[in-house]
Amino acid sequence: MYDCKGRDWHDIEKLYVFGELVGFQEDGSPIRHHPSIRELSSRLGIARSVLGNRARRDGWASSRTDFQTRERQKTWQRLAEQALAEGEQG
Numbered sequence: 001m002y003d004c005k006g007r008d009w010h011d012i013e014k015l016y017v018f019g020e021l022v023g024f025q026e027d028g029s030p031i032r033h034h035p036s037i038r039e040l041s042s043r044l045g046i047a048r049s050v051l052g053n054r055a056r057r058d059g060w061a062s063s064r065t066d067f068q069t070r071e072r073q074k075t076w077q078r079l080a081e082q083a084l085a086e087g088e089q090g
Contacts, residue, residue, distance in 0.1 A: 007046070009054060016040060016055065017063045029075060034064065 019032035037055060041048040055061065 007044075009058075012040065012044065012046075012051070012054075013058060013060055013063075016060050017067055029078075032071075034068075 015035065016037070019034035021030050022033045023031045025031060035043070037051045038048055040046070041051050044051075
């Protein structure tokens with residue numbers, strides 16, 4: 001396992017919180033994959049306990065939830081605007 005010295009925790013946190021872009025839906029909305037602590041551990045070679053402790057200490061889960069909530073709100077806003085625009089055209 002990686003000893004974590006010199007690891008950029010900010011980048012790991014960003015990957016956990018914001019996920020990674022894996023594609024786009026037909027309407028142009030991004031499709032994101034949010035890796036789990038287990039997946040990050042395997043991918044980065046860092047012990048799950050080390051990642052889990054860091055995530056709990058820094059509140060990564062609540063940051064992820066906040067981000068996902070904001071993204072959902074943006075999606076609903078965009079859909080409402082599209083429906084309104086289609087209603088005005090029809």
